[in-house]
Amino acid sequence: MSITLKVEGMTCQHCVKAVTSAIQARDPKARVNVDLTGHSVTAETSLDRPALAAAVEEEGYKVVG
């Protein structure tokens, strides 16, 4: 399943790594794309949307949509 979240606060390559790692800690097979300029995270994952959002928020980012 592919899910896209709108996320605030991701600014740099460290953020990309942090978000990607957090998602892959919950779903090692997840394919994650972080779009810094588009302020979004798209993941091909077996996680559902709340679990995906929780992983992102745990890293300190705000999921806004």
Place this chain on the structure above:
Amino acid sequence: MSITLKVEGMTCQHCVKAVTSAIQARDPKARVNVDLTGHSVTAETSLDRPALAAAVEEEGYKVVG
């Protein structure tokens, strides 16, 4: 010795950590302050200015002054 560098590209708390760790890897006793909005790094350190700048640049940031 206190040295202040103007640095481009530092955007978030991950950047603060990366820069601080890079400097403290070379001088464990260094006291480092990263000002994200002021785009500067100030360090109380035994490193000289070129060594401090090298530590910051190694993390992928541009020292501009």
